[in-house]
């Protein structure tokens with residue numbers, strides 16, 4: 001066991017958590033805070049033996065956990081949720097330091113959501129009991145059986161939120177889990193292991209194996225003992241995971257990137273639309289569901305752009321630990337170079353940069369909110385996810401044209417449509433994405449489906465959809481009249 005890292009006075013274990021115990025590794029990697037690039041410490045690298053031990057621990061824990069009733073697992077998971085809530089302050093401070101997420105957003109949005117992610121699915125699992133289909137011939141008792149050992153792999157932009165969003169239904173369904181946290185922001189997943197331990201979850205029910213994607217992640221998803229793989233992250237990684245899973249025919253759920261359209265119709269309330277558009281710079285644009293392609297009716301484009309400029313000028317960029325800050329850092333120098341590369345190439349290809357386009361003076365990992373116009377639909381910056389504070393703006397002259405532009409990328413995660421409500425709703429219905437907000441943004445309900453079309457993913461999470469994935473759904477058929485075997489009919 002290694003000494004805990006000290007993150008602003010909060011101890012965080014850098015080790016794995018396997019079978020209810022902390023396990024060190026002979027190899028480690030360094031992490032730093034995107035706030036100021038100061039080192040935070042070294043994290044265990046998950047080697048073959050650690051992945052193997054975690055899967056074995058999860059396999060050993062599975063029969064007893066699966067045999068509990070949904071009500072008994074509910075009791076365990078509500079304790080787990082309570083331990084997460086008890087650690088909310090620590091989780092907020094640690095994720096803010098580790099991933100650069102605004103502390104205020106952690107406090108008001110993410111931490112309560114993490115608790116809710118566990119509690120909601122523990123509750124929802126209770127409603128899955130006793131589903132049945134009655135016919136004249138038989139009763140079909142529909143069971144949601146646990147699938148087995150589940151791998152959960154999450155990205156760095158929202159590690160606490162996205163890990164709990166998968167852990168809740170995976171555990172409530174009766175599976176045991178191996179989590180592989182994101183290597184650029186692994187610390188809150190380590191605190192989740194502490195919470196599980198304090199809540200008395202049986203050893204092996206939740207395991208955390210730290211490590212890089214290429215080594216630990218690849219090893220984990222290649223293991224034929226897995227019953228499910230739930231992944232949120234980028235398209236290239238999803239392809240590697242789907243290939244490894246395909247070799248073993250392990251079902252995968254993939255929540256991937258986006259290039260969501262933000263449509264502003266001529267009859268939109270431009271004040272509201274531009275306020276919401278400024279929100280697309282939140283988390284320095286490192287948000288999968290952000291509407292990064294502004295598609296604005298040509299009649300209102302000038303007015304809208306002027307209002308958005310005023311919004312953007314007021315944004316407070318700086319230290320994410322301070323309450324007044326609205327935009328924090330980019331996660332890593334590599335991500336920073338990627339963003340700058342997209343912007344430079346777009347400008348070289350003829351785009352006009354209306355604002356931003358370069359680093360922000362606050363520090364090495366801060367980037368100015370940026371807007372690019374005169375971009376072609378087939379250009380790199382319109383077709384690819386930047387995952388930084390970079391929006392493009394295109395204009396259209398008709399609803400049909402707006403929809404052609406909106407649907408004209410390989411992504412299909414989300415969308416936003418501003419306009420007179422009936423008009424905006426009609427346009428929204430024609431956009432090919434997994435979800436779309438009309439005159440709003442980010443309204444979520446955990447019972448609603450969440451996920452992407454086209455290259456934005458496979459499957460849906462939320463409510464029943466999470467359980468469809470994490471369960472082996474089984475039909476137990478009991479006839480109502482004595483059954484007489486006959487070759488003449490089935």
Ligand SMILES: NC(=O)c1ccc[n+]([C@@H]2O[C@H](COP(=O)([O-])OP(=O)(O)OC[C@H]3O[C@@H](n4cnc5c(N)ncnc54)[C@H](O)[C@@H]3O)[C@@H](O)[C@H]2O)c1
Nearest residue numbers: 154155156181182213217218233234237240255256257288
């Ligand atoms: N749709 C959603 O719900 C959603 C939410 C948040 C982020 N995202 C997407 O995530 C991406 C940004 O996150 P990222 O850069 O961390 O993504 P990423 O794909 O690089 O990494 C995600 C996770 O996969 C792991 N990984 C990498 N290679 C692996 C491999 N070969 N085998 C197994 N695991 C491997 C990483 O270690 C990390 O934990 C963006 O594309 C963003 O849109 C999607």
Ligand SMILES: O=C/C=C/C=C(\O)C(=O)O
Nearest residue numbers: 157158287288289444450
């Ligand atoms: O950046 C990604 C955010 C994903 C959000 C969700 O998965 C959610 O709100 O459930």
